[in-house]
Amino acid sequence: MTILIALFGTLLVLMFIGVPVGFSMIGASVVVLGVNRGFTDLPLEMLAQRTLYGVNSFTLLAIPAFLLIGKLMNESGISDRVFNVARVAVGHLRGGLGHVNVLSSMIFAGMSGSAVADAGGLGPVQMRAMERDGYGRGFSAAVTASSATIGPIIPPSIPAVIYGALANVSIAAVFLGSILPGLLMGLALMAVVAVISRRRGYPVASRATLMEFAAALMQGILPMLTPIIIIGGILSGIFTPTEASVIALVYCLLIAALVYRTITLTSFWRICRETAIDTSALLLIIAGSALYAWVLARYQVTSQIIDAMSATVTSPALLLALLLLFILVIGCFIDSVPALFLLTPILVPLVTSYGIDPVHFGVAMIFNLMIGLVTPPVGTVLFTVQRVAGISYIELLRELMPFYLPLFAMLLLITFVPAVVLFVPGLLLR
Numbered sequence: 001m002t003i004l005i006a007l008f009g010t011l012l013v014l015m016f017i018g019v020p021v022g023f024s025m026i027g028a029s030v031v032v033l034g035v036n037r038g039f040t041d042l043p044l045e046m047l048a049q050r051t052l053y054g055v056n057s058f059t060l061l062a063i064p065a066f067l068l069i070g071k072l073m074n075e076s077g078i079s080d081r082v083f084n085v086a087r088v089a090v091g092h093l094r095g096g097l098g099h100v101n102v103l104s105s106m107i108f109a110g111m112s113g114s115a116v117a118d119a120g121g122l123g124p125v126q127m128r129a130m131e132r133d134g135y136g137r138g139f140s141a142a143v144t145a146s147s148a149t150i151g152p153i154i155p156p157s158i159p160a161v162i163y164g165a166l167a168n169v170s171i172a173a174v175f176l177g178s179i180l181p182g183l184l185m186g187l188a189l190m191a192v193v194a195v196i197s198r199r200r201g202y203p204v205a206s207r208a209t210l211m212e213f214a215a216a217l218m219q220g221i222l223p224m225l226t227p228i229i230i231i232g233g234i235l236s237g238i239f240t241p242t243e244a245s246v247i248a249l250v251y252c253l254l255i256a257a258l259v260y261r262t263i264t265l266t267s268f269w270r271i272c273r274e275t276a277i278d279t280s281a282l283l284l285i286i287a288g289s290a291l292y293a294w295v296l297a298r299y300q301v302t303s304q305i306i307d308a309m310s311a312t313v314t315s316p317a318l319l320l321a322l323l324l325l326f327i328l329v330i331g332c333f334i335d336s337v338p339a340l341f342l343l344t345p346i347l348v349p350l351v352t353s354y355g356i357d358p359v360h361f362g363v364a365m366i367f368n369l370m371i372g373l374v375t376p377p378v379g380t381v382l383f384t385v386q387r388v389a390g391i392s393y394i395e396l397l398r399e400l401m402p403f404y405l406p407l408f409a410m411l412l413l414i415t416f417v418p419a420v421v422l423f424v425p426g427l428l429l430r
Contacts, residue, residue, distance in 0.1 A: 003299040004346075007032050007292070011342075021338040022281070025288030026051065029295045036299075047291060054290020055283050058242055059165045064279040065245035066158050069252050071271040073108070073223065076256035076263045081220035082107050083125050088208035088216045095197025096205045097133050098143050099190050101126045105147035106154060106186045107224060123148065124388050134203050139196065141389035142399035146189055146407065148381050149370040152336070154182035156230050156245065159340055159369070163362045164241075166289070166344040170359070171241040172234045176428055177363045177421040181414050185367075188406035196402060222255050235428055282337065289341035296345055305346065306353050316354040317416065320364075323347060324415050327365055331372025335380055339369050359425060360418045367414050371407050374400060 010031050014024035030047065073079055086104035093099050104126065123144045130140035152159045155175035164171035196202075208216075229251060230244045239247060256263040295301075313319050327347075330339050343365070351361045373381040376397065386396050414420050 003032060003036075004296075004301045004305070006035070007295060007301075011292075015334075020281075020284065021335075022284030022286075022288040025285070025292045025341070029288075029291045032295055032299075050291045050294045051287045054287045057165055059161065059171065060283075060286065062156075062161045062171075062242045062245035063158055063282055064275055065242075065249045066156055066161070067278050068271065068275045069226075069245075069249050071275055072249075072252050072256055072263070072268075075267055075271050076252075076260060078220075078223045078252070078256065078260070079108065079125055081216075082223065083129070084216045085220040085224065087129075088213045091205045092207035093194070094204055095193045095202050097126075097130045097135060098139075098193035098197055098202070101130065101140075101143045102147040102150075102186050102189045102193065105144075105150050106182065108151065123385055127389055133205070136200075136399075137389055137391055138395045138399040139200075141385050141391055141396050142403055143189075143193060144389075145374050145381050145385040145396065145400060146403040147186070148385070149373055149407070150182055150185055150189075152370055153178050153185060153363075153367060155179065155227065156241075156248070157366070159336060159366045160362070161241065161245075162286075162337065162340050163344060163366060166293075166341065167348045167358050167362060169362065170429075173359045173425045173429060174362050175231065175234070175241065176425040177359050178366070179424050180420055181363060181367060181410065184413070184420070185406070185410050188410055189403060192402050192406055222259060223252065226252060285338055285341055289345070292342070293345035301346070306350055309350060310353070316351075316356055319351065319354050320356065320361075320415050323351070324364070324368060324411070327368045328371065331369040332375045332377065332379075334372075336366075336369040336373060339372070340365070357418060357422060360421045363421045364411070364415045367411055371404075371411060374403075374407075 007028050010028040011024050014027050015021060019027065033047075073082075083100065083104045086100045086107060087097070090099040090103055091097060126144050127137070127140040130143070131137055151157075155178050157175065157178060160174040160178060161171055163169075164174050226248050230241075230248050233239045233244050233247065234241055253263075253268075257268075309319065313322065327339075327343065330343065334342065347365070348358055348361070352358055373379060376382070382393070382396065382400075386393055389396070
């Protein structure tokens, strides 16, 4: 356990002083190895091999593809078309544009798999429309922030790809296991929107005519087929999740360039460059986490944790409760992707030793970390929405308070009722 404390403590110190996460993981691993073996006797060639081994994965090719899809959706105006479809579908309900906000995020989640892409791309469209219809700016921002967390839940999902690769479990199973929790999460948020809208007397829009619905659907149907292509192709065995991400990217590019004609070579080159930068940052974290995981394995840290927990925690439910709180605290201080790389190598062997399904645990952990995106003090989505909305951090937090209730209720449901996660994979992957 001394190794774990030294490794984790060094990592936190490096991150606290501003060292990038990937370099922090490499640095912490080197420090622990150096202290135990002597800095003059470090196996430098082995360290380089282990670091590069982490990014030598066909599965991880899906990450830049999904990142580029999200940027392409925002750049080409597909976000606006998705919002219009949601508006004609549920805009007539009490708190209509709040429901539209949540529903459009659910649809967008099936295409981009990124919470920040949702908040930064679709978010401004959602908030402007809500403000024009008389909704408070703080409420609009709170709905946008909470609904953006659905992005990495409903497949395709970048965190699901990362977890599947790290835990060596089926990415298709994690995708399918996320569908029902994502839908329930959306419905729970819409219930809160309805209650608040009724209390505050927010307006009710007129029901869209059949012609208006058909026109909006015709404009948005092509990009909305993206998740069907991804999930359908994977389930039918036509292609793997990685291949599905590339096929979906080509499909979205063809729609944007040839059908809608809203993307130019200049703008495409720019978003490709942005994607390359984002991917490089992620790959650095992946490379660092590979060395970090190797150090854990070398000193049998995971085995020591399993032995220690087995002696004190006998119930899988109690273990899940303890891990739920632990991950929640970690998610408040560390962004979701670095947290996945930090925790997965340690926690997956632990939960499987208790007979907990790794797919169930993976979806619960991802959901837990998504709550961290809208929880102080780090809260990446919080800062994104606050900047876009132009409101104070305190005002956004105050408006968000009612939305934490369904988020935490859903977290408890997903964690302690495995069937919510495992029903769909069990039905479709037999």
